[in-house]
Amino acid sequence: MRPVVAIVGRPNVGKSTLFNRLARRRIAIVDDTPGVTRDRKEAEAVLGGRDVTLVDTAGLEEAPPETVAGKMMAGSARAVDLADLVLLVVDGREGLTPADRHFATWLRRTGKPAILVANKAEGRAGEGGYYDAFALGFGEPVAVSAEHGEGLGELHDRVREALGAAPEVAEAAEGEAGSERPLRLAVVGRPNAGKSTLVNRLIGEERLLTGPEPGITRDAIALPWRDAEGRLVRLVDTAGLRRRARVTEKLEKLSTAATIAALREAEVVVLVLDALAPLEAQDIAIATLAEREGRALVLALNKWDLVPVKARNDRRRAIADRLSTGFAQLKGVPVVPLSALSGAGVDKLMPAVWKAYEAWNSRVPTGALNRWFATAIERHPPPLVDGRRLKLRYITQVKARPPSFVVFGTRTGKLPDDYVRYLLNGLREALGLEGVPIRLTLRSSRNPYVEGE
Structure with a gap:
């Protein structure tokens, strides 16, 4: 049976926008007018690797039970009663209100496991509300922007911690030291950089279509895989990202959206660069997106075997100079020269990925x-x-x-x-x-x- 995850909060904090974002499709009507959602809406979704029933609720408001607002409140309370986990949403830009504090107290009294979500937290305008939300007593809030899809990786992680492993995963892991969670690794880059060829080389089979024509991959393809050390990885191959001005056809727009979603849900991003092509502004833009989303980054310099040996030192220096001027916010990002086609240097990629992942997870006393x-x-x-x-x-x-x-x-x-x-x-x-x-x-x-x- 799917666990039930209910999204609650006062009106106009972005619950329905978050619902649509987590369900990955537009189901609930979204508008700036408070009170658009009146009845609970449900959708099947995947949160933190679990298949769940996601429930969107009406805004929490105190009102006599015979009124429309009172009946909406009763419906939201019923959703909380049936829920295995509650996402309490507050507005990061507006900050805490008396209603937020009131319903946070009410939710604590229910005893339901809850995760505090500070929505609309993008940019400096949302920082104050994020820090204020600590006062509600639900621990560290998760800062997200449901509208822009930011912060969802952290939310998925918290949901996974709260719900635990799926029953079938727990049974499969019986006798082992805890359930295993895969590393979420996205392979991104411009068209024809060799992303699918690299993924095929990593997993050891021709799982994905490849060829000289750019744009063969049109969707984000997720593959479970164990690396040479036996560690579980959720490897995602993505469509090539072109400059926004060149993205015109509807299908390519959908492919671009899927790629960006995969990047945002990843923990580590491998940006594949073509060693034979100059480092372009689009490469920097993709790397900047990964940094803005808070993902660890590793650069894979593909087709390195085709670079003349005498020119390799100059090529390395040119890349380092370009990164230092256009990508200073991630100084020292690891660069792994390799050939996805021949396999040369590919064995150096995953050690660099795991090292970046460990640094990304690090805490300092x-x-x-x-x-x-x-x-x-x-x-x-x-x-x-x-x-x-x-x-x-x-x-x-x-x-x-x-x-x-x-x-x-x-x-x-x-x-x-x-x-x-x-x-x-x-x-x-x-x-x-x-x-x-x-x-x-x-x-x-x-x-x-x-x-x-």
Whole structure:
């Protein structure tokens, strides 16, 4: 029997948009007008690797039971009663409201397992609401943008942790040390870079169609696979991503959407580059998308066997120079030269992938982190702003996947961008986070006795 996952929250926080996004099809009507959803809607979906029944509910509102709003509330409460897991959605941009606090208290009293979701959390506008949501007492919220499809990988991970392994997986894993969760690995790149050929080489069979014509792959194809070390991988081959201006036909638009969805759901992304072609703006755009989604990244430099031996050092330098100027936010991203066709160098790819995955999952003890922080500040103190020195007090890691840190101090909003980059580069070098996006948030501690502080 499928577990039931109910999406609840006050009106107009984006529940139906999240429902459509998780169901991967437009089922519920979405509009900015509060109260569009009145009846519960259900859909079969896959969340965290589990087949579930996903339930969209009306906005939670206190009202007499005989009114329409009261009946909507009763329907939402019934959905919670039947649910195995509840997704409580709040608006990251608007921040917490009394209604959010009221219904969070109500949900805790039901005793249902719940995950707090801060929707509309894209950009700086959603940061305040995300941090405020900690106060609801459901632990760390998941920051998502249902409209733009951001943050869904983290949500899938949390759902997987809450629901556990599917019964058939648990039976198959009986006697083993816990159920095995596959690494989600997406292979992306421009058309004709050799993505499908590389996937075929990795799995050891001609599973996917390949050829010299660009655009043979039109959909994202997921393949379960075990690497040479016996570790389980969910390997996803994707359609080639062209520049947006060139994407005109409906089928190609659907292929592009599937590729982007696979990238967003991945944990590690392998970007396949053609060693015979110059590194183009589209390659940088794909890598930037992976960084923005918080995915670990490895570059596979395909067709390396066709590059003349005498030209290889120059080719490596050209790629490094192009990355340093166009891709500074992921300094030190690993580059694996290989030939998907002949197999040369392919054995170096998965070790690089797993190393990036481990760094992506890494957590640093607070003591060690602050010892590095104190040394970094001593070596290069924050600059004077308006004649006063900015004080940076301490740093803490708030989450992994990707590694995310918060620096606390006074007037941190005035810290220059170049100093923030100094801290980011120091974190990356000191902690071995090459190829992994790093999130650094600045928070100011307020002095209630100083006006305007």
